[in-house]
């Protein structure tokens with residue numbers, strides 16, 4: 001039973017990634033219609049930068065509720081970050097590209113899940129994260145390994 005639920009969670013993450021990818025394709029179609037040509041390499045990079053890099057699906061195993069988030073903007077403002085995550089956030093980003101801690105899909109989805117129930121704990125959360133580009137599992141970055149420590153992570 002447990003394994004089946006885990007599989008379903010990963011499937012949900014892959015579906016969400018496909019939807020996100022379609023959004024980028026729609027943007028490219030709009031570009032073609034607007035300019036009467038294909039976007040250049042540089043323009044395509046801008047279009048793709050608007051689409052998220054990763055999608056995270058978090059399940060609260062006590063309630064069964066699902067929370068889905070993409071990486072990047074919009075990210076939670078300081079006052080919107082759950083106290084448990086805030087307490088764990090490193091002062092400087094541990095990521096090699098110095099991506100802000102609160103930009104990660106896992107961080108954003110766990111933030112939503114923790115806020116949804118007054119006694120929710122990180123240990124109650126199951127996390128699955130995939131890349132938008134091909135739906136492959138995405139390992140947590142160094143920031144998320146710290147901020148979501150204790151959660152069950154299916155894609156590390």
Ligand SMILES: [Zn+2]
Pocket residue numbers: 104105106107140141142143144145
């Ligand atoms: Zn991360």
